[in-house]
Amino acid sequence: MRLLEQWLAHSALLRSFTGPGRRRNLWLAQSNPGRFTVVTGSGARAAVQRWTVRHGVLAQDGRPLKIHRSRIRTTHLAMRDKAGWTGSGRAAIDPNHTPAVEGDHYLTATTEAQRQAVEAIIEDAQHDMLRRAHPPTVITGEDAAVLAAGYPQLVAAMDLDDSAIAELVGGQRDVFTAACGDQLSGLHGPKGKPCPARPWVCLLCPLAVFAPRHAANLLRLKAFFSRQWQQMPAAQFMAVFGPYATRIQQVLDRFEPAVLAAAARHVEDQDHELPLQPEEMTA
Known part of the structure; x- marks a missing residue:
């Protein structure tokens, strides 16, 4: 006009x-x-x-x-x-x-708000790629001293003190899939609020620490991926669960076979074993 x-x-x-x-x-x-x-x-x-x-x-x-x-x-x-x-x-x-x-x-983003939105999208994508490349943190013991000695970079990155390390290793900070370094960090939600991420998102989260006590839940989650694979198209499954299905196998490979064998006895391969939403249930 x-x-x-x-x-x-x-x-x-x-x-x-x-x-x-x-x-x-x-x-x-x-x-x-x-x-x-x-x-x-x-x-x-x-x-x-x-x-x-x-x-x-x-x-x-x-x-x-x-x-x-x-x-x-x-x-x-x-x-x-x-x-x-x-x-x-x-x-x-x-x-x-x-x-x-x-x-x-x-x-091209012309306004300042548009440029900030585009930059935020790019940063989120870059952080997601870095999280996927970051190796999973798996501890083999329940001793806080072992964690502090074996993972100094993890302790420094999470800014953990002795009491936080004890909670992390002792189970007080457990979520379904792992032990969370800080549920209020805001990686997947607003800062200061509990993390709203679904259980499988922890597999790629840099704050997640996997211990032997999580083996049973990891196996339940792996069985859930198998059920989803059977009922979803391959392209859709890879888009939704592909990165997490790859990471969960990397985590389980670092556990001792005896630990996995003992945990497998408690897995029923049913949806009720996981905290799922109604739309996430498998047939």
């Missing part, structure tokens, strides 16, 4: 020299510079092409840009039905724009 308003204002002087029959035409042009013979149709199209050559308006291929005047005032849905926009099958938002201009105008 702004483009059309600018054109009407720009062509007002020229329009005043036309007759009543042509004055209502949207696109007007002079047949020759300096003369007031106003033409429409093919003559106007030729005048537009001469204007593009005179002003050096070029397309990406270096040739004069072909301006589709009728398409400027049509909608995107109407233009989508036309096969020969720019000589290619590329679906453009506006055929008078190059892909670079379309990206700048329609795909």
